[in-house]
Amino acid sequence: MIFGPSFIFVVDSYAESFMSLASSKVQPPKGGYVVTCRAAVLFMFMALLPPLMGRQAQAQMRPGSSSANSGTNAIESGSNYNSPTSAPARGPSPQGSFLGSVPGKLEPGVVQLSLQDAISRGLRQNLGLLLAGQDIRSARGERWRQLSALLPNVTTSSYVADSQVDLAEFGFSFTFPGVTIPRVVGPFSYIDSRASVTQNIFDWKAINETHAASESAKSAQHTYKDARDLVTLAVGYEYLQAIADEARIDTADAQLKTAQSLYDQASDQVKAGTSPAIDGLRAQVEMKMRQQQLIQSKNDFAIQKLTLARVIGFAPGQQFELIDKSPYQPFAGMTIEAALKQAYESRSDFRAATEDVRAAEYSRKAAEAGHLPSLSMSADYGLAGTVPQLATHGVFDVRGTLAIPIFQGGKVHGDVLEADARLEKSREHLEDLRAQIDADVRTALLNVESAEQEVAVAQSNIDLAEQTLAQSRDRFRAGVTDTVEVVQAQEAVASAHENYISSLYRDNYAKISLARALGIAEEGVKEYFKGK
Numbered sequence: 001m002i003f004g005p006s007f008i009f010v011v012d013s014y015a016e017s018f019m020s021l022a023s024s025k026v027q028p029p030k031g032g033y034v035v036t037c038r039a040a041v042l043f044m045f046m047a048l049l050p051p052l053m054g055r056q057a058q059a060q061m062r063p064g065s066s067s068a069n070s071g072t073n074a075i076e077s078g079s080n081y082n083s084p085t086s087a088p089a090r091g092p093s094p095q096g097s098f099l100g101s102v103p104g105k106l107e108p109g110v111v112q113l114s115l116q117d118a119i120s121r122g123l124r125q126n127l128g129l130l131l132a133g134q135d136i137r138s139a140r141g142e143r144w145r146q147l148s149a150l151l152p153n154v155t156t157s158s159y160v161a162d163s164q165v166d167l168a169e170f171g172f173s174f175t176f177p178g179v180t181i182p183r184v185v186g187p188f189s190y191i192d193s194r195a196s197v198t199q200n201i202f203d204w205k206a207i208n209e210t211h212a213a214s215e216s217a218k219s220a221q222h223t224y225k226d227a228r229d230l231v232t233l234a235v236g237y238e239y240l241q242a243i244a245d246e247a248r249i250d251t252a253d254a255q256l257k258t259a260q261s262l263y264d265q266a267s268d269q270v271k272a273g274t275s276p277a278i279d280g281l282r283a284q285v286e287m288k289m290r291q292q293q294l295i296q297s298k299n300d301f302a303i304q305k306l307t308l309a310r311v312i313g314f315a316p317g318q319q320f321e322l323i324d325k326s327p328y329q330p331f332a333g334m335t336i337e338a339a340l341k342q343a344y345e346s347r348s349d350f351r352a353a354t355e356d357v358r359a360a361e362y363s364r365k366a367a368e369a370g371h372l373p374s375l376s377m378s379a380d381y382g383l384a385g386t387v388p389q390l391a392t393h394g395v396f397d398v399r400g401t402l403a404i405p406i407f408q409g410g411k412v413h414g415d416v417l418e419a420d421a422r423l424e425k426s427r428e429h430l431e432d433l434r435a436q437i438d439a440d441v442r443t444a445l446l447n448v449e450s451a452e453q454e455v456a457v458a459q460s461n462i463d464l465a466e467q468t469l470a471q472s473r474d475r476f477r478a479g480v481t482d483t484v485e486v487v488q489a490q491e492a493v494a495s496a497h498e499n500y501i502s503s504l505y506r507d508n509y510a511k512i513s514l515a516r517a518l519g520i521a522e523e524g525v526k527e528y529f530k531g532k
Contacts, residue, residue, distance in 0.1 A: 010453045013135045014263075015438070016088045036495065044384060044494075051097060056436040060422075065213075066507035067410045071458065079489035083188070091285045094491020095175045096128065096229060096269045096508040097127045097128035097131055097309065098125035098126060098127070098128035098129075098227075098230055098234045098311070099127075099234070099307075099311060100126075100128075100310060100311075101122070101126050101127050101310060101311060101312060101313035101352060102123045102125055102127060102130060102313060103125070103314065103315045103316060104121075104124075104125055104313050104314065104315055106313070106315040106317065106318055106329045107318060109319070110164065110319045110321055111154075111319065111320040111321070112282075112320070112321055112323050113315075113320045113322055113447065114291055114322075114323050114324050115236070115239050115525075117523065118235050118238075118308065118312050119231075119232055119236070119510075119522075119526070120390070120532070121312040121313055121314070122231045122232070122234070122305040122311055122313065123153055123228060123231055123232075123311065123522075125312060126231045126234070126235075126311060126312070126313065127230050127232060128227055128231060128234075129224070129227045129228060132220075132223055132224045132227035133224060133439075135220050135223065135224070136217070136220045136221055136224055138220075139213075139216050139217040139219070139220035140217050140220075141176065142213050142216065143210070143213040143214055143217045143430070144215070145208040145213070146206070146213040146526070147210050147213070148481065149200060149206040149209070150200055150203070150205065150206055150209070150210055150407075150525075152196065152198070152199045152208065152341060153197065153198045154194070154196070154197045155196050155197075156192070156194070156195045156380075157194065157196070158192070158194075158450045159191070159193075159194035160189070160190075160191045160194075160387065161189065161190055161191075162185040162187055162189045163186055163187065163188060163190075163374040164184060164185070164186035165184070165185045165186070166183060166184050167184070167185060167468065168183050169184050170238050171240065177442075188386070189301050189385055189386060189388070190292070190384065190385065190386050190387065190388075190408050191340050191384065191385055191386075191392070192382065192383075192384045192514055193382045193383050193384075193397075193475070194380045194381055194382020194383070194384075194396075195380060195381060195382060196379070196380035197265075197378065197379055197380070198376065198377070198378045199326075199376065199377055199378075200374065200375075200376045201375040201376055201377060202353070202374060202375045203374040203375075203376070204365075204369040204372050204374070205292065205366045205367075205370055205372070205374070206366075206367075206374075206527060207366075207369075208362045208365040208366035208369060208371070209361070209362070209363070209366045211362040211365075212359045212360075212362035212363045212366060213359075214360040215355045215356075215362060215392040216356070218355045219352045219353075219355035219356050219359065220352075221344075222256055222349070222351040222352035222354045222355060223348070225348035226347070226348035226349040226352060228515055228521075228522050229252075229348065229520075229521035229522055230400070230516075231522075232512075232515075232516075232521040232522045233513070233516045233521050234523050235277045235308075235311055235312055235511060236509070236512040236521075236525055237509060237512070238307055238308040238311050238312075239308060239322070239324070240326070240505055240508050240509055240512070242301065242304045242305055242308050242322055242354070243303055243322055243324060243325060243326055244501055244502070244505040245270070245297065245300045245301040246322060246427070247299070247303045247325075247326060247499065247501045248300070248501055249294065249296045249297045249298055249301055251494070251497040251498065251501065252290065252293045252294040253294055254497075255290045255293070255296050255490065256287070256290040256291055256293075258290075258469075258490060258493075259283070259289075259290040260287055262283045262287070262483065262486055262487075263280070263283040263284050263287045264285075265473075265476070265477065266280045266282075266476075266483055267280050267283075270456065275410070275479075275482070275483075277482040279482050280483075281477060282482075282484065282487060283483050283486075283487070284460055286483075286487045286490060290494075293494075295436075303416055305320070305322075315370070325396065326504045326505065326508060327500070328455060328480065328504060328507065328508075329448075329528065330452065331448050331452055331511065336441070336442065336445065339441045339445060339514075339517075339518060342518050342519070342520075343437050343440075343441050343517060343518050343519055344434075344437065345519075346519030346520055347437055347518075347519035348519060348521075349433065350433055350437060351383075353426070353429055353430045353433050355432055356426045356430070357423070357426045357427055358428070359426075360419070360423040360425075360426040360427075361423060362414065362424045363419045363422060363423070364419040364420060364422075364423050366417035367412065367416045367418070367419040368416055368419075370405065370408070370411065370412035370415055370416075370503070371404070371405060371412055372405075373402060373403060373404040374402075375400070375401070375402050376401050376403070377399065377400045377401070377405075378397075378398075378399055378401070379393065379396070379397065379398040379399070380396060380397050381395070381396040382394070382395055382396075383395070408489055411436075431518075437517070440513075440516075440517040441514075441518065442519045443517075444510065444513045444514035444516075444517040444518075445514065447506070447510035447514075448507070448510045448511055448514055450510075451503060451506045451507035451510045452507060453501075454503035454507070455503045455504055455507050455531070457503075458496065458499045458500040458502075458503040458504075459500060459502065460497045461496045461499065461500075461502055462493075462497060464496075465489070465492045465493040465496040466493055466496075467491070467492075467494050468489045468492060469486070469489040469490055471489075471490040472486045472488075473486055511524075511528060512524075512525055512528075516527070
């Protein structure tokens with residue numbers, strides 16, 4: 001639990017009183033009132049401590065506090081939107097490697113950046129996609145490594161040797177009468193040069209391991225395609241958030257000008273004696289609040305541009321401007337059944353999970369094949385002879401090997417158990433992903449439907465709020481009302497514009513999320529924002 005400064009001050013004050021009471025020697029003075037007062041203070045401190053702790057806890061959990069709003073979701077999760085009257089809503093932030101990139105070279109001048117350009121740059125420079133591409137290379141390397149066990153392995157070797165052999169070392173003892181046989185043979189020199197080939201004729205374990213590696217390579221390719229969708233989602237989120245922040249700057253600037261006009265009008269009436277001084281002060285406070293809002297909006301926009309630059313791989317310090325504004329196009333509608341059918345057919349992560357199951361099935365077959373015999377052959381052919389005469393002749397060797405495992409100390413049993421566990425995990429992950437896709441599609445459709453309605457309501461509310469503000473200013477100018485009514489009307493206009501910006505951002509992001517849920521994020525976003 002975190003306590004505010006006021007609470008710490010109170011605790012320190014009461015703690016000091018408590019320590020002084022505990023350290024002092026209690027000597028009953030006349031009347032005994034000292035001990036009684038200090039005991040009363042102690043009991044008062046103990047009574048006030050729980051309410052103070054409760055107030056501090058409530059303050060930490062109020063909407064808008066940093067601890068209550070610090071958590072963000074991953075790209076794949078659904079969107080959690082704030083109410084229209086709350087702080088500006090932001091969708092789930094991308095996390096992990098998709099927030100980074102490998103920066104490109106610094107480009108001269110100010111780059112005019114559209115959403116299409118931002119997505120194209122992200123698909124070239126985003127770190128998450130680059131890492132997924134390296135995963136494909138790694139999977140292909142593993143496939144070739146497993147395939148090598150089924151392909152012929154050809155080698156060649158040549159050597160020249162000079163030897164001298166002591167026959168007694170090997171147990172030879174020649175003691176024939178009248179015959180002299182030397183114990184040491186040599187030195188003598190010879191050469192040997194030959195080519196060798198080995199080939200597995202039948203190895204069921206190696207065959208299934210190769211199949212498993214092939215399925216893993218296919219899974220890596222689908223994962224790469226899914227990473228492209230995630231990059232599109234991440235770039236779309238950051239770009240839409242940036243143009244929403246830019247729109248808030250325009251709105252804040254317009255509100256500041258309105259507040260300045262109201263302040264000038266109120267000041268003139270105060271000087272003329274037709275309005276009390278409180279009207280001028282109230283208008284000035286409103287103007288200062290709009291100045292603060294404009295400063296904060298500019299800062300948010302600058303920070304959001306830095307985040308966007310990191311996602312798409314701009315060089316540090318690159319200057320750029322956003323040329324696309326918040327588009328709006330009514331959603332054509334889609335049934336749940338059609339959306340789910342398309343999602344299961346198009347989602348690359350679902351197809352990758354399916355390939356993972358197949359790879360695990362082949363791995364289990366390979367583990368079970370550890371009990372089976374294998375057949376292989378090897379052969380070599382070359383030249384051998386003596387030197388320095390170079391008297392050579394052809395030599396060869398051909399052999400076939402049948403290996404029959406009899407007892408391997410439980411190794412195969414352990415491999416089967418491990419393969420079973422991997423297979424069950426991959427199947428459970430596939431079923432979980434199937435359910436998650438269903439939830440993603442339904443959530444995205446609900447968000448799109450809700451956002452469409454919010455945009456329509458927010459758009460009409462702007463007209464109503466501006467009419468109210470115009471009438472309030474006319475009433476103030478005529479002396480019918482004071483600045484309270486005008487300030488309230490101006491607050492309503494600011495809230496209406498903020499709600500419209502937030503609802504438009506949510507609508508566009510909901511459509512990007514729907515494209516991601518359907519597995520067509522890259523194509524869908526490019527089509528929806530084409531020429532916007």
